Amino acid sequence: MIFVNGFVHCDPHPGNVLVKKCPASGKAHIILLDHGLYQVLSESFRMDYCHLWQALIKADMKRVQKYSRRLGAGDLYPLFACMLTARSWESVNRGIDQSPVSASEDMEIRSNAAAYLPQITQLLNNVPRQMLLLLKTNDLLRGIESALHTRASASSFLNMSRCCIRAVSMYQRSKSHSLYRRAQISLTEALSLWQINLYEFFLWLKGSQLGNWVIALLRRMHHFTY
Numbered sequence: 001m002i003f004v005n006g007f008v009h010c011d012p013h014p015g016n017v018l019v020k021k022c023p024a025s026g027k028a029h030i031i032l033l034d035h036g037l038y039q040v041l042s043e044s045f046r047m048d049y050c051h052l053w054q055a056l057i058k059a060d061m062k063r064v065q066k067y068s069r070r071l072g073a074g075d076l077y078p079l080f081a082c083m084l085t086a087r088s089w090e091s092v093n094r095g096i097d098q099s100p101v102s103a104s105e106d107m108e109i110r111s112n113a114a115a116y117l118p119q120i121t122q123l124l125n126n127v128p129r130q131m132l133l134l135l136k137t138n139d140l141l142r143g144i145e146s147a148l149h150t151r152a153s154a155s156s157f158l159n160m161s162r163c164c165i166r167a168v169s170m171y172q173r174s175k176s177h178s179l180y181r182r183a184q185i186s187l188t189e190a191l192s193l194w195q196i197n198l199y200e201f202f203l204w205l206k207g208s209q210l211g212n213w214v215i216a217l218l219r220r221m222h223h224f225t226y
Helices: 043-058 061-070 074-085 089-094 103-115 117-126 129-147 154-175 179-207 209-225
Strands: 007-009 017-021 028-032 038-040
Touching: 007 129, 038 129, 043 061, 043 074, 043 129, 043 154, 061 074, 074 089, 074 117, 074 129, 103 117, 154 179
Parallel strands: none
Antiparallel strands: 007 038, 017 028
16 A cells, blocks of 8 residues: 555554455455545655665665655654664664564663654654654554564565565556566566565575474584585
8 A cells, every 4th residue: 555556544553454364265355444544645755665665674774864865854864764664773774674673672762762752853844744644554553563473574574575666666667668678677576576585485494394404404414524
């Protein structure tokens, strides 16, 4: 809704979200209730927001600064990045997908929220209204993630990366009049999505019993070699 369509339900608290299993496919369907608060994102805002999240996930600080400024954060871009991700500045620099939120980091975020209240107020005055509603939406979604114990999980960031790639590729194709260029964009999109799928498989293998067995076997082979 945010990255691809730009038409966002901005009140997704637990009472407005139902999960139902589809009898035909067996897949889970998400059903949204209470359609009184929606936000339509402009194309330029949506693309800047996509690029910003891609930069945050890749820990590309130059692009984080660039797209935060384009979204109105100005010199407060480090604070803006922390507010968007609900992570410390150290975690943002290291990569928000590298480790889950620890108890000490959570405490640091809470104490900093009070200490930086004047700067937070200034930042909220500077960003466009579209961003204010997205921040509200992010906080509600983060609350659901915390309740389900999936906060800052790798799968969340991987799915977000997929949406950003799809959104940027769709935008680039819509602006291109060359058949060759469109094919090039589609190929790049497919390659990027394949890389994410491969990384997701690696994470699954790393956490599985098979993965542990393979790692143990490689370590034993390394030990015998040396």
